[in-house]
Amino acid sequence: MRFCFSGKSSLVILLAVFLMVAATAPAAIAKADMTPDLVVAPAPVLSEGWAKRPALAGRPGVAYVTITNTLPQAVDDVLRSVTSPKVKKIELHTHSMDKGVMRMRRVESVAVPAGGQVEFRPGGLHLMLFGLHDLDTDTGEQLPLVFNFDKAGPVSLTIPVQ
Numbered sequence: 515m516r517f518c519f520s521g522k523s524s525l526v527i528l529l530a531v532f533l534m535v536a537a538t539a540p541a542a543i544a545k546a547d548m549t550p551d552l553v554v555a556p557a558p559v560l561s562e563g564w565a566k567r568p569a570l571a572g573r574p575g576v577a578y579v580t581i582t583n584t585l586p587q588a589v590d591d592v593l594r595s596v597t598s599p600k601v602k603k604i605e606l607h608t609h610s611m612d613k614g615v616m617r618m619r620r621v622e623s624v625a626v627p628a629g630g631q632v633e634f635r636p637g638g639l640h641l642m643l644f645g646l647h648d649l650d651t652d653t654g655e656q657l658p659l660v661f662n663f664d665k666a667g668p669v670s671l672t673i674p675v676q
């Protein structure tokens with residue numbers, strides 16, 4: 515095989531290669547700058563979680579947590595369910611007034627707006643724990659939970675039980 519370039523076409527090829535390198539280099543740098551954001555994109559942050567044993571045997575326990583939506587690009591998320599290998603069934607509950615009486619009400623999901631924070635706390639949103647297994651809290655055993663979000667997927671949190 516023989517390559518035969520005239521002086522002029524070699525110059526054109528060199529110039530073309532130079533332009534390609536010049537064009538791709540800034541793009542590569544920009545991509546490298548953006549990658550860490552995508553890799554460390556945090557799931558919703560779950561904090562201040564704690565659970566309370568049932569006051570009476572056979573009654574449900576209750577758990578509270580604060581959810582902070584830290585998804586990038588301002589994405590709204592929705593909490594669909596919470597599961598645990600230590601609880602038979604977990605329901606999302608809230609409190610609302612019904613004819614002047616504060617009552618618990620089951621909700622299908624809990625919206626966690628972009629950049630927002632949702633607080634589960636006594637008198638408001640809470641997790642109802644039906645069939646809470648015995649935990650050896652004397653040895654520091656805690657309650658493992660998995661929160662299932664539409665966008666973030668499953669997010670784990672282990673909380674102390676009082």
Ligand SMILES: [Cu+2]
Binds near residue numbers: 608641
């Ligand atoms: Cu409840």
